Amino acid sequence: MSSSSWTQSSKAPGGAGWLSKTAFYVLLVVGALISIFPFYWMFVIATNDRGAVFHIPPLLTIGGEFFNNFQRVLERTDFFQALLNSLFVSSMVTVSVVFFCTLAGYAFAKYEFPFKNALFYFVIATLFVPSQLSVLPTYIIMAKLQWIDTYRALIVPAMVNAFGIFWMRQYAATAVHSELIESGRIDGGGHFRIFWNIAVPVITPAMATLGILNFMNVWNDFFWPLVVLKNSEHFTIQIALQQLFSNRDGLDYGMIMSATFTATLPLLIVFLLFSRWVIAGLTSGAVKS
Amino acid sequence: MAEPVTAARPVSAGKRSFWTEQRRSRLTAYTFISPFFILFAIFGLYPIFFTIYLSFFKWDALGPMTYVGMKNYDLVTSDPLFWTSFTNTLIMGVMGTVPQLIIALLLAVMLNSALTRFKKTFRVLFFMPNITSIVAVTLVFSTLFGNNGMINWLLNGMGVESMAFNSGWWGVKIAISTMVMWRWTGYNAIIFLSGLQSIPLDLYEAARIDGANRRQQLLYITLPLLKPFIVFVTLISTIGALQLFTEPYVYLGQSGTGSTREEGITMVTYLYSEAFRNGFFGTAAATAVMLFIITIIFSMINMWVSNRMEGDTGGGKA
Numbered sequence: 353m354s355s356s357s358w359t360q361s362s363k364a365p366g367g368a369g370w371l372s373k374t375a376f377y378v379l380l381v382v383g384a385l386i387s388i389f390p391f392y393w394m395f396v397i398a399t400n401d402r403g404a405v406f407h408i409p410p411l412l413t414i415g416g417e418f419f420n421n422f423q424r425v426l427e428r429t430d431f432f433q434a435l436l437n438s439l440f441v442s443s444m445v446t447v448s449v450v451f452f453c454t455l456a457g458y459a460f461a462k463y464e465f466p467f468k469n470a471l472f473y474f475v476i477a478t479l480f481v482p483s484q485l486s487v488l489p490t491y492i493i494m495a496k497l498q499w500i501d502t503y504r505a506l507i508v509p510a511m512v513n514a515f516g517i518f519w520m521r522q523y524a525a526t527a528v529h530s531e532l533i534e535s536g537r538i539d540g541g542g543h544f545r546i547f548w549n550i551a552v553p554v555i556t557p558a559m560a561t562l563g564i565l566n567f568m569n570v571w572n573d574f575f576w577p578l579v580v581l582k583n584s585e586h587f588t589i590q591i592a593l594q595q596l597f598s599n600r601d602g603l604d605y606g607m608i609m610s611a612t613f614t615a616t617l618p619l620l621i622v623f624l625l626f627s628r629w630v631i632a633g634l635t636s637g638a639v640k641s
Numbered sequence: 642m643a644e645p646v647t648a649a650r651p652v653s654a655g656k657r658s659f660w661t662e663q664r665r666s667r668l669t670a671y672t673f674i675s676p677f678f679i680l681f682a683i684f685g686l687y688p689i690f691f692t693i694y695l696s697f698f699k700w701d702a703l704g705p706m707t708y709v710g711m712k713n714y715d716l717v718t719s720d721p722l723f724w725t726s727f728t729n730t731l732i733m734g735v736m737g738t739v740p741q742l743i744i745a746l747l748l749a750v751m752l753n754s755a756l757t758r759f760k761k762t763f764r765v766l767f768f769m770p771n772i773t774s775i776v777a778v779t780l781v782f783s784t785l786f787g788n789n790g791m792i793n794w795l796l797n798g799m800g801v802e803s804m805a806f807n808s809g810w811w812g813v814k815i816a817i818s819t820m821v822m823w824r825w826t827g828y829n830a831i832i833f834l835s836g837l838q839s840i841p842l843d844l845y846e847a848a849r850i851d852g853a854n855r856r857q858q859l860l861y862i863t864l865p866l867l868k869p870f871i872v873f874v875t876l877i878s879t880i881g882a883l884q885l886f887t888e889p890y891v892y893l894g895q896s897g898t899g900s901t902r903e904e905g906i907t908m909v910t911y912l913y914s915e916a917f918r919n920g921f922f923g924t925a926a927a928t929a930v931m932l933f934i935i936t937i938i939f940s941m942i943n944m945w946v947s948n949r950m951e952g953d954t955g956g957g958k959a
């Protein structure tokens with residue numbers, strides 16, 4: 353994959369010899385292999401019989417046992433129920449986060465009001481507060497509301513977040529031109545109508561990115577669902593996976609990996625389709641600070 | 642959420658003198674940002690104060706609360722398991738973060754180099770681990786780190802004896818740190834890369850004309866200009882390392898009660914098991930407060946070191 357490029361790197365600054373070029377690519381390719389290998393390995397174990405995981409030398413070929421392994425997943429847990437639960441929770445949170453964060457980000461970007469900067473810095477500062485500090489009281493609130501073991505406990509606290517506001521503000525500040533808002537005012541549009549009809553269509557790309565990032569975050573979340581969900585029919589996919597692992601009657605890795613692979617695949621596809629956006633979003637905190 | 646405002650407007654139309662355009666637009670802005678502040682007040686701010694309050698009480702989350710003063714802090718600090726969790730968190734934090742940041746920086750420099758092609762492909766590949774859930778990462782690595790797993794096979798191949806990655810004091814820490822590193826190295830490399838790409842090329846041009854060699858360019862241009870990124874990544878990684886929970890919880894959970902095993906218990910695991918397994922909300926709250934103080938101390942050390950670094954480079958330039 354890299355060999356054809358050696359001949360063409362004439363743009364390289366002088367002094368970079370053939371040797372260092374090779375070393376560069378070897379290191380980068382090794383790094384890339386380390387990044388991908390666990391995904392491939394997941395699939396190898398998922399498609400071979402249950403003894404394959406500790407085969408010596410390690411088995412590296414894909415087998416034909418996937419459906420048998422996956423059958424054992426279905427015998428042990430309601431895997432598709434857990435997938436649906438995760439899909440439901442992640443979608444609800446995402447819709448809400450995108451709406452409220454866009455609204456707030458737009459207000460911070462395009463409105464003038466007292467304490468605007470102080471409030472914005474406050475939003476940013478909340479990013480650095482460890483969430484574990486609020487776990488106990490939040491749990492107690494949920495218990496008081498009788499929301500333990502319900503999806504409300506997962507959805508409501510996550511409905512809007514600081515990162516999303518930050519992200520939407522950065523985008524709206526440059527993408528929404530003040531003249532557009534002004535002309536909307538002159539046409540007699542209300543504030544929300546201007547937001548909805550003029551601002552939102554311009555900032556859709558940032559909203560989509562926020563949506564993807566947020567969906568992935570909620571999908572992958574483990575700590576809070578673990579604390580709040582009690583009944584196995586309410587488990588999200590991450591809890592369901594962990595439960596498979598903690599079964600004591602001998603670890604059936606073929607079964608575990610077939611479930612893990614199936615749960616990881618949707619996100620992997622979404623990531624590969626939208627990788628440019630996802631990477632831009634996930635690294636934006638550092639780039640823009 | 643915005644509806645009440647729009648609905649209120651016709652009513653207030655009569656008092657036009659009060660509802661100036663400016664007032665109305667300010668109220669709209671406050672309404673637009675209010676959901677965050679309301680939610681944060683309930684699930685962020687109030688819990689922080691309540692956690693501090695709770696740390697002075699004995700409570701099982703059901704019965705009445707009993708004021709016990711500093712006793713929870715005494716109980717926690719005299720519990721050897723807490724100190725084990727503290728040292729474990731620090732050791733795994735260092736093992737997982739330090740090599741990770743160095744490798745990430747190297748990868749970023751290589752990716753940024755003019756002779757690297759397929760930059761976009763490498764970026765995507767290096768980023769892939771980060772989108773995987775921690776549970777999935779832990780499950781995959783637990784197969785690699787099994788007694789007869791691939792890592793031990795590789796070690797044997799190199800003439801090194803097998804390590805007990807799922808029970809040894811160091812074995813468990815190495816396994817968990819590796820999982821953390823695998824998930825975050827590429828992510829940090831991409832952040833460093835965007836930092837490197839933000840450095841204007843003509844700075845290097847000018848330095849070359851002034852006769853600066855590669856090492857000098859690295860020391861006096863790249864590193865100082867990359868500093869904000871290094872500070873940010875170090876800060877985020879430190880905070881993340883102090884909150885380590887899912888990897889040890891899942892990795893050591895296979896034997897039932899395993900997540901409080903001494904080899905891998907972290908401060909958050911300790912907190913979790915105090916509250917949700919033992920029902921000691923008071924000591925769990927005290928642990929949370931101490932975790933928060935430790936987080937602040939480490940962030941301040943971080944800032945202090947980076948400010949000193951700034952002083953040094955400033956002196957060097959002058």
